[in-house]
Amino acid sequence: MKNIIDRIIFVSGWVSIAIIVAITFFLFYNWIPLFKTASPIEFFFGTLWYPTAIPPFYGILPLLDATVWISFLTILITFPSAFVLAIFITHVAPKRLRYFLKIFLEIFSSVPSVILGLIGLSIVAPYFQSVLNMDTGQNILNAALMLSLITIPMPTSMMEDFISAFSPEQKEGAQALGANEFETLTKVIIPGLKGPFASIAMLSLGRIFGETMIVLMVAGNAAIFPTNIFQPARVLSSTIAAEMGETPVDTPHFYALFGIGAVLFVMTFLINIIGEVIRIRYERQMMKG
Amino acid sequence: MSFKKRMLKQRIAFLSLSIVSIGILFAIGSIFALILVNGLGVLNWNFLISITSFDFKGVTHGGIGPAIAGTFMVTGLGLVFAVPVGILAGIYLSEYRSKGKIFNVLRMMVANLAGVPSVVHGLFGLAVFAVLFKFGLSILSSALTLSILALPIIIMTTENAMRDVPNDLREASYSLGAKKWQSALLVVFPVAASKIMTGVILASARIAGETAPILFTGATLYLAHYPTAINQQFMALPYMIYGLMTTSINISASTNFAYGIALVLITLIALMNIAIVIFRSKTRKNS
Amino acid sequence: MDVDLKIENLSVYFGQKQILDSISFEIPARSITAIIGPSGCGKSTFVRTINRMNDRFDDFSHKGSIIFDGKDVLSNDYPVEELRKKIGMVFQKPNPFPKSIYENVVFGLKIHGVKDRKILDETVKSSLESASLYDQVKDRLSMNAYKLSGGQQQRLCIARALAIKPEILLLDEPTSAIDPLATKQIEEVLEQISKEITILIVTHNIQQAARIADYIAFFYMGKLVEFSKAEKILNAPNEKLTDDYLTGMYG
Ligand SMILES: Nc1ncnc2c1ncn2[C@@H]1O[C@H](COP(=O)(O)OP(=O)(O)OP(=O)(O)O)[C@@H](O)[C@H]1O
Ligand SMILES: [Mg+2]
Numbered sequence A: 001m002k003n004i005i006d007r008i009i010f011v012s013g014w015v016s017i018a019i020i021v022a023i024t025f026f027l028f029y030n031w032i033p034l035f036k037t038a039s040p041i042e043f044f045f046g047t048l049w050y051p052t053a054i055p056p057f058y059g060i061l062p063l064l065d066a067t068v069w070i071s072f073l074t075i076l077i078t079f080p081s082a083f084v085l086a087i088f089i090t091h092v093a094p095k096r097l098r099y100f101l102k103i104f105l106e107i108f109s110s111v112p113s114v115i116l117g118l119i120g121l122s123i124v125a126p127y128f129q130s131v132l133n134m135d136t137g138q139n140i141l142n143a144a145l146m147l148s149l150i151t152i153p154m155p156t157s158m159m160e161d162f163i164s165a166f167s168p169e170q171k172e173g174a175q176a177l178g179a180n181e182f183e184t185l186t187k188v189i190i191p192g193l194k195g196p197f198a199s200i201a202m203l204s205l206g207r208i209f210g211e212t213m214i215v216l217m218v219a220g221n222a223a224i225f226p227t228n229i230f231q232p233a234r235v236l237s238s239t240i241a242a243e244m245g246e247t248p249v250d251t252p253h254f255y256a257l258f259g260i261g262a263v264l265f266v267m268t269f270l271i272n273i274i275g276e277v278i279r280i281r282y283e284r285q286m287m288k289g
Numbered sequence B: 001m002s003f004k005k006r007m008l009k010q011r012i013a014f015l016s017l018s019i020v021s022i023g024i025l026f027a028i029g030s031i032f033a034l035i036l037v038n039g040l041g042v043l044n045w046n047f048l049i050s051i052t053s054f055d056f057k058g059v060t061h062g063g064i065g066p067a068i069a070g071t072f073m074v075t076g077l078g079l080v081f082a083v084p085v086g087i088l089a090g091i092y093l094s095e096y097r098s099k100g101k102i103f104n105v106l107r108m109m110v111a112n113l114a115g116v117p118s119v120v121h122g123l124f125g126l127a128v129f130a131v132l133f134k135f136g137l138s139i140l141s142s143a144l145t146l147s148i149l150a151l152p153i154i155i156m157t158t159e160n161a162m163r164d165v166p167n168d169l170r171e172a173s174y175s176l177g178a179k180k181w182q183s184a185l186l187v188v189f190p191v192a193a194s195k196i197m198t199g200v201i202l203a204s205a206r207i208a209g210e211t212a213p214i215l216f217t218g219a220t221l222y223l224a225h226y227p228t229a230i231n232q233q234f235m236a237l238p239y240m241i242y243g244l245m246t247t248s249i250n251i252s253a254s255t256n257f258a259y260g261i262a263l264v265l266i267t268l269i270a271l272m273n274i275a276i277v278i279f280r281s282k283t284r285k286n287s
Numbered sequence C: 001m002d003v004d005l006k007i008e009n010l011s012v013y014f015g016q017k018q019i020l021d022s023i024s025f026e027i028p029a030r031s032i033t034a035i036i037g038p039s040g041c042g043k044s045t046f047v048r049t050i051n052r053m054n055d056r057f058d059d060f061s062h063k064g065s066i067i068f069d070g071k072d073v074l075s076n077d078y079p080v081e082e083l084r085k086k087i088g089m090v091f092q093k094p095n096p097f098p099k100s101i102y103e104n105v106v107f108g109l110k111i112h113g114v115k116d117r118k119i120l121d122e123t124v125k126s127s128l129e130s131a132s133l134y135d136q137v138k139d140r141l142s143m144n145a146y147k148l149s150g151g152q153q154q155r156l157c158i159a160r161a162l163a164i165k166p167e168i169l170l171l172d173e174p175t176s177a178i179d180p181l182a183t184k185q186i187e188e189v190l191e192q193i194s195k196e197i198t199i200l201i202v203t204h205n206i207q208q209a210a211r212i213a214d215y216i217a218f219f220y221m222g223k224l225v226e227f228s229k230a231e232k233i234l235n236a237p238n239e240k241l242t243d244d245y246l247t248g249m250y251g
Helices: A004-029 A032-036 A040-045 A061-092 A095-109 A113-131 A140-151 A153-165 A168-176 A181-210 A213-218 A236-244 A252-288 B003-040 B045-049 B065-095 B101-115 B118-132 B139-163 B167-175 B180-208 B237-246 B251-286 C043-050 C080-086 C101-111 C117-130 C150-162 C180-193 C206-212 C230-235 C240-246
Strands: B052-054 B060-062 C003-014 C017-028 C032-036 C060-068 C087-090 C168-172 C198-202 C215-220 C223-229
Touching (some): A004 B065, A004 B101, A004 B139, A004 B180, A061 A095, A061 A153, A061 A181, A061 A236, A113 A140, A113 A213, A113 B003, A113 B237, A140 A181, A140 A213, A181 B101, A181 B118, A213 A236, A213 B237, A236 A252, A252 B118, B065 B237, B101 B139, B118 B139, B139 B180, B167 B180, B167 C150, B180 B251, C003 C198, C017 C060, C017 C198, C017 C215, C032 C043, C032 C206, C043 C087, C043 C168, C101 C117, C101 C150, C117 C150, C150 C168, C150 C180, C180 C198, C215 C230, C215 C240, C223 C240, C230 C240
Parallel strands (some): C017 C223, C032 C198, C032 C215, C087 C168
Antiparallel strands (some): B052 B060, C003 C017, C003 C060, C215 C223
16 A cells, blocks of 8 residues: 555545544534433433423424334335335336336436425325315325335335346246246245345335435424324424524534434434345355355 | 136236236326426426526516526536545445455445435534535535435445456456556546446436435525525525425415426436436447 | 576465465576466466466465566565566456557556657557567557457457566467467467567467477476476376376376
8 A cells, every 4th residue: 555546545445434433423423412401311202392492392202203103104105015016027017118117217216305295295285185185285194105106116126136136947946846927926936035125124214214305395394293194293304404404503402403313323324234234144145045 | 726726816916916016107107297297387498597586475486597507516516526536435345355344344334324314414514514614504515415425326336337347357457567556547447437427427316306415504595696606505406396395485386386496307317317328228238 | 598487396375275286497588388287287376376466366375486587576575566567478368458459558568657659659569560460450550459359359468468578478378269270370479479588378288389389397286297398298208197198188
């Protein structure tokens, strides 16, 4: 490592770690001062989030609760949809359509989430309210639907890769025993996909968890404990987005928002690590077996 | 079970799969259609270049010129930071790797950086670029924040593209006395370049559409002129959609305007994606 | 006889596995030495150890030394880029860069800091001439090297190696991937350049060794069985193993 260019390359290689460390540091650095005003217990277990009230409340429990609701509802819609779509693309759709569908989904996956927010707000919400007679169209269900739409392409393409990577010999083996294509799918391919599916679910969850704009625009933004999916809610990520713009630097409210950022960061970090570890372990198994 | 029954079962299963799939694809397709239909109504040359204005009823007039310019500026400047570092980091991971866990940790950190929620990037940009470095709320702060989002995408595509280059080219250059960096930059990189290009375009498409990271690092809802310097606040297409839909006092009048912006944004991003498809088919032909 | 490379007690390992076992012999200068032996006996490993191409592998290790110009090229103080400038290499599969013919030939010069356009032009001409490729490509030097035929690509690789004026040229089965006619041309090229450059060529083809080699080294399971003048090895080998191999016992 004597050469200057080697050194530049080396430093660039380590930049991502440096950034992760820096993100961690600055989130915590701007969060810790909150504890002069509100204890960690109040922050994590407080049931009221009224950061601008007098006196203010900095409890993130309702936000956390709503995040869990929306994330799980979303994954509940996304995962089976992606699965069905992946099978449709690999097994049912005519070959020529396959390539087109893949590109179509790929383009859709890069549609900015703010556009789904626009659709949810201008089309879905009024429909919920006037046609389906909900109290408000800006609610958990609307957010989960829009979130699912934008998330679906990622797990679909991952599942598709795994399904089509299934070795033709294994498939032919089953077919030689007289199984038709659907039986091969359910008896041979799907059982072999438990590992990757767990990892795909985690990675999608990480995505959903951190998505901000859709929920900010269509979930109705009420920091309450939701009791059903037709109620409005406010999640961790969208709280930061909604409030940071009007919060003066170095105030308890500012610190609390960084605290939410830290919680969000740590949770997605863990979810992604678990997803990665499952994937790596599965790939190792594949290589051995 | 008889053969007939089993075939029937397969047919029913595949049929219901198809119905669900077509439903999902229809929903996705209708998003494109809605934006096209609603957006085309407001789209004209004037809309693309004029300055935005609001009247006293909260109705938006004029066009989105400054927002288009702002989006191009932050995206472009973000790439200026992210592309060199990202490509060099990808080169490091593919060409300088050796045995040992440390490279796997590095690689995992890149994947994790890709998974950091964009609003967290926004917080980081606010704390570091705007406050600590005193760049304030500006194009520069936002561009730096976005460059961190682009970084892992560029690193990962570069690493994969470089790894796909056959080893005998490396051996040829080493055998002529090339140093590692010479072999990486002069021999392997040019071969991998068009694949790396797809990663760069992908990253641009991604950061051009982001809202959360610029929300409190420099984007603003209204600017009476085109941006002229990187220390100014700026308007951006995605942020304008959000702003019009949530803070306008006359939502219904703003909605059409927002659809016009969405159409412009989606067209931009679709063009980038088409460029990726073309690049990819090119590299496939060459190899 | 001038000695160019002195191999002393060379043993090579990949991890725990020993690939070469105490090889010792002296490679004569400005002549062609062929290395023959059954597949997997360590021929490639041997030539790749000489210009330290094996350094890239984490589990590579060695004992013994290779003396060139009075210095051990395997020692860590010997600058590997300098070594490769003096000891060039041509591989089994032609591996030109996906660049123009011209850029391929001047690559070595450029990375070693030569910028003078005149020197570059002259070297391209002389190297391509030495590789008897010049007449065929002189009008299309800016054409991509991938458009050349396999035999032409291999001669381009020889020209590329010659451009930096090596003292030794290592060739690892350079003709095994190309047709007989192109093989003949390359053999002629090697005989020509061996007047000035020491050539060490790995070959599977005993006829080829008979046609061009001045000396032959026979390797078997990581050991040097016999090294001697070509006629001696081919007509009256000392060892029974050599004789068995030459008479086709191992196919
Ligand atoms: N990088 C490496 N790591 C581990 N083992 C290696 C490596 N390179 C070669 N070997 C092993 O060293 C032995 C000798 O290989 P080598 O390629 O030198 O044989 P060879 O005589 O050139 O054979 P061939 O005539 O088939 O080219 C083989 O058993 C091979 O598996
Ligand atoms: Mg070999």
